[in-house]
Amino acid sequence: MGVKQKVRVGMIGYQFMGKAHSHAYRDLNFYFDNPLEAEMVVISGRNEEAVKEAQETMGWQSYETDWRKVIERDDIDVIDIVTPNHTHAEIAIAAAEAGKHIITEKPLALTVDEAERMLAAVEKNGVKHMICHNYRFAPAVQYAKKLIEDGRIGRIYHWRANYLQDFIMDPNFPLVWRLKKEVSGSGALGDIGAHSLDLARFLVGEFSELTATMETFIKERPIGEMTGGLSAKGDSSNMGEVTVDDAVTFIARFKNGALGTFEATRFAGGNRNKNKFEINGEKGSIRWDMENMNNLEVYFSGDEEGLQGFRLINCTEEVHPYAGAYWPPGHIIGYEHTFIHLIDEFLRGIHGNYQPSPNFVDGVRNQKVLEAVEKSAEEKRWIELD
Template sequence: MGYIRVGLIGYKFMGKAHTQAYKNTNFYFEPQDPFQLKVICGRNEESVKEAAFTYGWESYETDWRSVIERDDIDLIDIGTPSNTHKDIAIAAAKAGKHVLTEKPMALSVRDAKEMLKAVTDTGVQHMVSFNYRRVPAIALAKRMISEGRIGRVYHIRAHYLQDWLANPQSPFAWRLDKNIAGSGAHGDLNAHIVDLTRHLVGEFDEVVGMSETFVKERPIDNGEGKRDVTVDDTTLFLARFDNGAVGNFEATRYATGRKNHEYIEINGSMGSIVFNFERMNELQFFSKEDDHHLQGYRNILVTEPEAHEYMNAWWPPGHLIGYEHAFTHQASDFARAISQQQPVYPNFEDGLRCQQVLEAVDHSILSRTWEKVEKSNDVGRTRER
């Protein structure tokens, strides 16, 4: 048994979520090669030093390049703003480090292709943190669709609703700067439901979208004036899929009363599946094969060890898990992939495919017409889904 020695770039929200995932993986999943928390990195020395102590990292750095150059690091975990992902990921791959990056993978399709080429050329393991794939209810939905339980898929309707910017006086944040974030609700929230839809249903063919920025400028937190908001507050789009299905998608930070309402409904010829992350331990299922007088949506509590993926590691039936557990499942799967030198998904090719959908929507907003989703095969190997 060896160790997977981790260098984590970023120490705030995602840094904290990823740290507990590495610790929980060691404790609950007993990986072949456990994680070792070697170094955490951030630009503010006082803050990152405190984070290292609080989270239990062996050391800290203030320059991500120093982390990549270290000989005692196997995995680089990127939890920084979107505009930094490309440089860090490519440098890590060239140094022979495995790479995990937060979503969205990049600021553009071009950047995503460069990142995919870097990890493909060097042969390192790579993964994008679309953590919602690792919710047991989503794993069950994937299994049920693959088994044909809802038949041919006709409709997908998905939305991701938050309200943390609904107050016009909420202060400016880095997520509102296009140069840093790449986009607003579209890249932050639509990216998740695009990835879930690709995972559950298949590839996008064409899209048409619209977006809006409701509040054009925001007060600066220190009270010294205002800054222009350069990203979307909401983006909505329609989609057609390679398999003939159609879908509608919506992401917003202005859905007053909604905190983290990620919802996906998939309607098929024989049934339907509904998932709502705010009830993440449950999956709703309707089947036309039920006797007519008994038909209706049933509510499946997805907490059964042996029956439901990942649940063997946790608690007795009916004992719920939460948001942080999806990160643990992700880390566990990545540890297995690294130790056994096996593919893991969603990887950088999945990140690119998601980016191609997001960018096609952006193009359609400008052209005010339907746009085809790029499916170039000039990077990496296209795998069977």
């Protein structure tokens, strides 16, 4: 394979998603013959003790406590943003103006206005950009996309999606940044519902209109902070107001005539990360569940009578997307590999001078749907989407 060209990465942020992205950079070239190799140059965070530990643990060469210094460095080609949502716009726009390629966690921004300014900045400066909707990159989801594009299920009639978690059900779970509108933008809607709507756009198409309802079950919580993953600690003697949704449900119409139903909640007891969808078409149906991410359930109405029903496909054969880079059939891969596939596409876009997806265009379109959901819930009416 020879000596690979390096692409030098600076990461802003270092917690849950920082770990996932760092792992992807480290393992990418172990599995895939990407023309580029990520050099993990610098990681940034405000807490010097914590970011220094992250630098050493995750394999970065150095650390900074001011993200602006990372962007100013001449030895950085890519800025990877894994910070809370309210910081995305400022960091991304500064990175674009410095000529850096950008990958950022979802949702793209707090508002449509912020998202559009981010898109304008990357287009003006000619840099490559991606938004990290990693679930698109599960082999089973990519195979579902192929089946749909090949016409195997025909015209799509229905999309239904559930994204269910339960990690904040305890009323004593603290008021972390994910529960503050000024930091996160929204609650279950933007945190996990955004993944469902991005998958819907990827597999079915664009939205035409929707109607929604949202609910906050626990109105007040102890002040606290995240401590890694989805864990947190708080002070029960100091309470604050929850300003985002705990749960959201909405119905949508797609421009191609399909109907969609969506539910996202962090109050579904027993569901740690139940991200699933079902698509029904004129010739068949498709089901997927992230908790069994290697499996795709497929039904074809043209099957012989008496043998019809959902079949289970374990998407680990060499014919399945990405699977040939890993292990023999049936030797499953995991959550972390979806990030490897996303980073692989990002670096190929940089090397091949094409714009990979999902990108800031998708981020803006997703942001418009998020905004429409909130507007519909507030005004209790259908909202049309441009």
